[in-house]
Amino acid sequence: MLRSLSTIIVIVFLFSCSTKNTEVNQDGIKRISMGTEFSNTIDYFSDTSFIPLEFCEDCIVGDIHKILKVKDGFVISDKNISNQVFKFSDNGVFQFKIGDKGDGLGNYLLPFDISLIPSTDQIAILDQNQRKIIFYSLEDGSFLRELPINFQAKSIQFLSPNTVAVHFDGKFSGNEKDYLGGILDLKKGEFIYLGVNDFSKTDQNKTAGDFYFSGHELIFSKSLNDTIYSVFEKKITPKYFIDFGEKKVSDEIKILPLMDMRMRMMQELPHYHNGNFIENDNFLFFLWWGKDEFENLAFYNKANDKLDLIKGRDQIIKRPFFMDNQYLYSFLTNSDYESLNTEPFFGLSQNQVILKVELK
Numbered sequence: 001m002l003r004s005l006s007t008i009i010v011i012v013f014l015f016s017c018s019t020k021n022t023e024v025n026q027d028g029i030k031r032i033s034m035g036t037e038f039s040n041t042i043d044y045f046s047d048t049s050f051i052p053l054e055f056c057e058d059c060i061v062g063d064i065h066k067i068l069k070v071k072d073g074f075v076i077s078d079k080n081i082s083n084q085v086f087k088f089s090d091n092g093v094f095q096f097k098i099g100d101k102g103d104g105l106g107n108y109l110l111p112f113d114i115s116l117i118p119s120t121d122q123i124a125i126l127d128q129n130q131r132k133i134i135f136y137s138l139e140d141g142s143f144l145r146e147l148p149i150n151f152q153a154k155s156i157q158f159l160s161p162n163t164v165a166v167h168f169d170g171k172f173s174g175n176e177k178d179y180l181g182g183i184l185d186l187k188k189g190e191f192i193y194l195g196v197n198d199f200s201k202t203d204q205n206k207t208a209g210d211f212y213f214s215g216h217e218l219i220f221s222k223s224l225n226d227t228i229y230s231v232f233e234k235k236i237t238p239k240y241f242i243d244f245g246e247k248k249v250s251d252e253i254k255i256l257p258l259m260d261m262r263m264r265m266m267q268e269l270p271h272y273h274n275g276n277f278i279e280n281d282n283f284l285f286f287l288w289w290g291k292d293e294f295e296n297l298a299f300y301n302k303a304n305d306k307l308d309l310i311k312g313r314d315q316i317i318k319r320p321f322f323m324d325n326q327y328l329y330s331f332l333t334n335s336d337y338e339s340l341n342t343e344p345f346f347g348l349s350q351n352q353v354i355l356k357v358e359l360k
Helices: 008-012 200-204 258-268 334-339
Strands: 016-019 022-024 030-033 045-052 066-070 073-078 084-089 094-097 113-117 122-127 132-137 143-148 153-160 163-168 177-185 190-199 219-221 227-231 236-243 283-289 296-301 306-310 320-323 327-332 353-359
Touching: 066 113, 066 320, 066 327, 073 113, 122 153, 177 200, 177 227, 190 200, 190 236, 200 258, 236 283, 283 320, 327 334, 334 353
Parallel strands: 030 236, 113 153
Antiparallel strands: 016 306, 022 030, 045 353, 066 073, 073 084, 084 094, 113 122, 122 132, 132 143, 153 163, 163 177, 177 190, 219 227, 227 236, 283 296, 296 306, 320 327, 327 353
């Protein structure tokens, strides 16, 4: 089911730029200064393969909300259309659904978020509607247990079997700042750390910022907040600052009423990252918005302290979800894939396609 397409690498990464404009401040936070120039080539990748997800009566993925890379495949959640969680193999073959949709013990009404449980073969599903976290087996998707919760969460990420990082649901729309991230000790039933102090209502902006883990380190990114955080079992600490200079989203914009804030952003078109902060030993990867209608990409090369910027209209890595030291994984909607004009075409009525890019 894999189709190699190494020639597309040249097409994908036209119009990029590279700069050496980073520094580490006295607090140990690396500041990455964003340029706006785009040049011609980039040379990080050696091959690209497409993995079409099997399409069948029991495995119709309406809209991918999140993908987790596991040792033998992918776990995919759809909280917008099918409201279910699926397990696919490394080759895109459907294996089973995880849990059942519905109310009551062991069921979820809506999979708000999913997280692997470290050191286990288990996965957790956050069901905010029923105020619980449900645990399932990764071997066959069967129900194991569930845990009631008493907080509003946008997403979760397990740090250990007994510790979970929480991104609180930012529905508060006032002008005050609040803590938007926390670490919960499940045994004690209490939060042992609160952090990421920012305007809550900025969470209502539809960006992809959240928890990202690729085996290197857990990173948390918050929409319209240019500080990127490392998440540990007992604390959340700043790691990177993405510096857009005068083009950043200012506090003056953030304190506006929600609709006014969105209107102001449409008028001024400030620059900001769009999450998907994924890193391995060598690279940091993220998406960002400029003045164009497409999301742009950024690759920070840690070894030579170089930042490469890639125009969004000229690339196919649109929704990255995992990167180790060998591969970067992303996914394409059917319309994304259709626009590439490649063969074979899997059809607009089919499931999405996973993109597997080999790193040099």
